Each structure stands twice: as structure tokens, then as C-alpha cells.
Amino acid sequence: MNLAIIKEVIARIKLDTGVQIVKGNTIAPQPARPFGIYNLTSPYIKGRGRGAVTQYKEGTSIFEKRTEQYKFTISFSFYAGNVETTIESAYKVHQWFLFLGQGFIRDKNMAVVSVGNIQDRTTFLVDEYEYKHGFDVQLRATSEQIRQLAETIETINIGGI
Template sequence: MISSIIAKLYQDLKIRIIQANQTAKTPPLPYGVYNMTSPYIKGVGQPDVYTYVDENGWSMKSSDEYLMTISFNIYAATNNEAMEWVIKVREWFNEQGYYTLQDANLVVANLGNVENRTTFLVDSYEYKFGFDVQLRTNGERFIGNLVQEPTPGDPNNPPPGEPGNDPDKDPVNYDWIEYVELQMKE
């Protein structure tokens, strides 16, 4: 998900953005660094649970919304250059990146302010500006299949293989709430 965003940022803005906290060689200035500071911030309430019919019969899924926070820093040779680049990257989330985010099932929930994050190294400065962006998405999780248990003596729901259990010819009693067993998928 994040890799498609970073690739599109490079395609649109021509600035290399790498993942933070790695030992790989840094690219030439200017470049950016991203860090997923909060990959899952739970939303309010409980997940929605719903049933649906698929090739396996009745199944259940849960769905909930959550936020993630990504921090971006842009490094450059000068203070002004770092500031100019970080504004371009931030504005990408506001404008150009809308459809890329939408394709990844993401929407900008909060776009933080640009901040000076310059640090003093032993005898020089490391010029960088940055911002944080919170993205909202929804996660879907498969819970399991629902199986209608046969009810002994019920002519509307005989066990499989017995006369009267032909789904093309015979009606089936789908008052299945009493007869459902949740089978967890492994």
C-alpha cells in the first residue's frame, strides 16, 4: 500500500523517498524519508459484522475503519530547498495524489503542518523539513463460514444425501439462525 504511494510520489515529483531506519546508503540530496509512526489507530466503536453468500455458502466478515500516521522528512543542501520540496510533497497529498490514495482505499484524514526538523551535527547542519499525514482506511477480515445443520425429522431441512434435499427441486428452510454453526477458517 505505502510502496504504491511512494512510487507515485517519485513519478509525479521526481524526488526519491526512502523508508526510515535502514542501513542502506542514502540517495543524493534532495531526498525524502518516510516512517510509518502509527500503522493502526483504532476508530470508535466495534467492527461491523455481516453475512454474505459466496461459492462456499453463507460466510461472515468484519469491517472497521482505522487511521495510520506516516511521517515525512525532506533532506536538502539548504534550508530553503528542503522547505520548498516538503511543501510540494505535502501538497501532493492534498491534490495530485487523490486518485492514487483512492485506488489504495485511503483518504487523507489529517494533513499536518510543515515543520523545521533541522538537526545540528557535530560541525554542520542537516537541513530537513517534515510533516505528518494521517490516512483513513478500512480493514476487512474473514471470520468464517456458516453451515446450516440438518434438523432430524424436519422435512424442509433433511440431512445431505437423503430424499428431499435437492436444492434445485425442494425448498430449504432458511430459518437457519437456530441451526447455524460457525466454522472458523484456518
């Protein structure tokens, strides 16, 4: 999982939509409303199989590479002082994943698997409502692992002939 790419996606969403999104479940102070939060609710969902293993040679060294595809889910929630603004913010980001951000996501070697429905996530606090709407996005990414193989003996002379 490349968390730096997730941060790039969040920054690009703000650039393209104007919606500020910060990391959720932190002790950092919340920004002024309206804003959104994101959480990686499922950082690794295993794909089928065990991945593809290939060998290649670079110079005199032999390497083994394992490539796999996996999915991960990001949950977005948008906060504001009223319901209309939360819906509007959620809708802008929802549309970004469906269309505007497709090229950017593809350039990062990922793909959108599914974009969930926008849902009311409003909660009642002690004496007031906390208005929020949100949705989940599932993305597919590729992971590669490379290791150098130990040198192998091609032939051995066991004496005699």
C-alpha cells in the same frame, strides 16, 4: 495494514513530484541529497466501535466478514544541503497530499484525514547542520477479515413423530 499500498503511494509521489523518498530507519545507505524519508509512526489507530460484521452465502458455504475503518500516520522528512531545498521538497509533497494525489489515494480505497504543517526538523550534528523539513499525514483505510463459518444443522429428527 497493507504495506504494498504505502509503497505504491511513495512511488506515485516520486512520479508526480520528482521528489525521491526512501524508507526511513533502515541500515541501507542514504541516496544522494536532496531526498526524503518516510516512516509509519502510527501504523494502526483504532476507529470507533468494533467494526461491522455481516454474513453472506457463496454456493453452499456461509461466510462472516468484519469490516472496520482505521487511521494511520506517515511522517515525512526531506534532506538537502540547504534549507531552501528542504522546504521546496516538503512543499511539493505536502501539496500532493492536499490536491494532486487525491484521486490516486481514493483509487486505493483510502482518504486523507489531515496533512500537518511543514516544520523545521534541522538537527545539529557534531560539527555541521543536517538540514531537513517535514510534516505528518494521517490517512484512513478499510480493513476486511473473512472467515468461513462451520456448517449449521437446519433441522434435526429426534425420533418419534
